[in-house]
Amino acid sequence: xxxxxxxxxxxxxxxxxxxxxxxxxxxxxxxxxxxxxxxxxxxxxxxxxxxxxxxxxxxxxxxxxxxxxxxxxxxxxxxxxxxxxxxxxxxxxxxxxxxxxxxxxxxxxxxxxxxxxxxxxxxxxxxxxxxxxxxxxxxxxxxxxxxxxxxxxxxxxxxxxxxxxxxxxxxxxxxxxxxxxxxxxxxxxxxxxxxxxxxxxxxxxxxxxxxxxxxxxxxxxxxxxxxxxxxxxxxxxxxxxxxxxxxxxxxxxxxxxxxxxxxxxxxxxxxxxxxxxxxxxxxxxx
Numbered sequence: 349x350x351x352x353x354x355x356x357x358x359x360x361x362x363x364x365x366x367x368x369x370x371x372x373x374x375x376x377x378x379x380x381x382x383x384x385x386x387x388x389x390x391x392x393x394x395x396x397x398x399x400x401x402x403x404x405x406x407x408x409x410x411x412x413x414x415x416x417x418x419x420x421x422x423x424x425x426x427x428x429x430x431x432x433x434x435x436x437x438x439x440x441x442x443x444x445x446x447x448x449x450x451x452x453x454x455x456x457x458x459x460x461x462x463x464x465x466x467x468x469x470x471x472x473x474x475x476x477x478x479x480x481x482x483x484x485x486x487x488x489x490x491x492x493x494x495x496x497x498x499x500x501x502x503x504x505x506x507x508x509x510x511x512x513x514x515x516x517x518x519x520x521x522x523x524x525x526x527x528x529x530x531x532x533x534x535x536x537x538x539x540x541x542x543x544x545x546x547x548x549x550x551x552x553x554x555x556x557x558x559x560x561x562x563x564x565x566x567x568x569x570x571x572x573x574x575x576x577x578x579x580x581x582x583x584x585x586x587x588x589x590x591x592x593x594x595x596x597x598x599x600x601x602x603x604x605x606x607x608x609x610x611x612x613x614x615x616x617x618x619x620x621x622x623x624x625x626x627x628x629x630x631x632x633x634x
Contacts, residue, residue: 379579381531382444382470388416393445393476401579408571411625416527418608418623419558420447423526424454425612426556426630429601430522431455431462435554437521439508441467441496441545442528445476451524452489460484465507465514469495490514496528497536499544520552520633529594530560533584542594546633553633554601557594558608560585564624591627598631605629 376395383398388406406412427438436459440451443466452464466489468474474493483489492507507514515521523545532538546555562569562585569585576583592605603611609623611630 376472379581380470380472381576381581381583382442382468382473384576384581385416385527386445386447388413389420389447391445391447393472397579401575401581404575404578405572408575409565409568409625411565411568412572415560415608415623415625419527419626419628422558422608422611422628423451423524423556424449425614426628427451427454427522427524428458429612429630430554430556431458435520435522436462437515437519438462438464438524439467439515439521439545440464440524440526441502442525442531443468443473443491444470444527445473452483452487456484456487459487461486463488463490463514465490465492467492467494467496467502469493488514496525496532496541499541503545503548517548518550520554521549522554522556523549524556526556526558527560529557530584530586531582533582539593546598549633551633555595555598555629555631555633557591557631558626558628559591559594561587561591561625561627563587569625585625588627591629595629595631598633601630601632 377397379397379401383394384402387394387399387402431454436455438451438455443451452462455462455464461484464487468491471493474491490507492502492505494502494505502508506512508517525542529538529542532541542555546553560569560583562573573583573585588605595605605627607624608626608628611628
């Protein structure tokens with residue numbers, strides 16, 4: 349950590365928390381899910397191994413890029429919906445490489461005082477977060493380098509607890525898990541991970557969740573999943589019934605559990621058949 353880069357309160361003037369990046373840990377010689385996601389969205393922060401495995405997945409499932417983009421569009425609509433509902437704190441875990449419009453751009457456009465904490469375990473995400481994410485003067489953005497598989501460590505981080513915490517966990521928080529939980533296998537206890545993250549959040553908090561499924565295209569999705577796993581990237585599509593378990597005990601926002609393109613679409617927006625290979629929801633904690 350370079351202390352002289354910090355302001356008097358320990359925070360950068362850009363309101364992005366800075367943590368050191370070990371360039372040796374970037375692992376650009378092997379595919380990584382965030383960089384593959386970036387490639388599928390049309391980004392440029394990816395490397396040959398990422399593109400190679402993503403291309404194999406696209407060959408197996410030509411609609412994959414449309415599914416990824418539909419999921420990203422859902423996130424934007426969900427964030428806009430929640431900030432207009434009065435939610436002004438967002439915890440985005442598995443945030444990935446910044447892709448405009450980013451979550452904070454969407455919510456701070458409506459509420460400049462909104463606060464966002466991005467969480468990811470990829471050092472290259474941290475490097476790009478440093479360079480690209482700037483908060484409004486009234487709001488705040490922070491980045492926490494952590495793994496979704498260790499939810500207790502995320503919740504105990506000074507970024508979330510203590511005098512300099514970016515979020516006030518005594519007030520409602522939107523927990524955002526966009527296209528990330530399907531990278532947890534059953535041994536990781538994905539339901540327990542999500543529940544652990546939700547448990548300390550107060551009533552009125554929200555869950556924003558999107559997840560891959562093979563319900564509509566089992567053969568194609570199965571082959572794409574095999575391509576991911578062949579590159580060392582585990583992915584685990586789940587059925588609608590399995591996905592619904594994440595929302596047990598929560599109140600679903602209309603229209604409930606649907607495919608990405610069907611969640612509060614923009615007027616006259618087509619709902620493409622290629623968006624049927626994922627499920628999304630927004631739910632409220634009682």
